[in-house]
Amino acid sequence: MPPRYKVGQKVVIVPARSGQAPARDAGLDDFTGRTGVVENYHWISPPGVGKEVFLYTVHIEKSDKDLVLYDDELRPV
Numbered sequence: 223m224p225p226r227y228k229v230g231q232k233v234v235i236v237p238a239r240s241g242q243a244p245a246r247d248a249g250l251d252d253f254t255g256r257t258g259v260v261e262n263y264h265w266i267s268p269p270g271v272g273k274e275v276f277l278y279t280v281h282i283e284k285s286d287k288d289l290v291l292y293d294d295e296l297r298p299v
Contacts, residue, residue: 231260232299258282
């Protein structure tokens with residue numbers, strides 16, 4: 223499966239839709255709705271998941287913050 227987002231692509235941070243959302247989103251409240259640019263991505267293949275999971279490094283626009291986010295925490299602009 224190819225990555226959903228590409229390096230240089232603009233994205234918006236959104237709350238995740240998974241059952242683990244409250245724990246995962248705890249630190250994202252201040253960034254929800256903000257735009258950023260994908261700087262890099264990596265994939266992992268956790269045991270028991272059966273598929274690759276992509277993690278994206280996103281630079282938040284108009285800030286000095288970089289966040290590492292799952293693809294379900296992002297939407298294209």
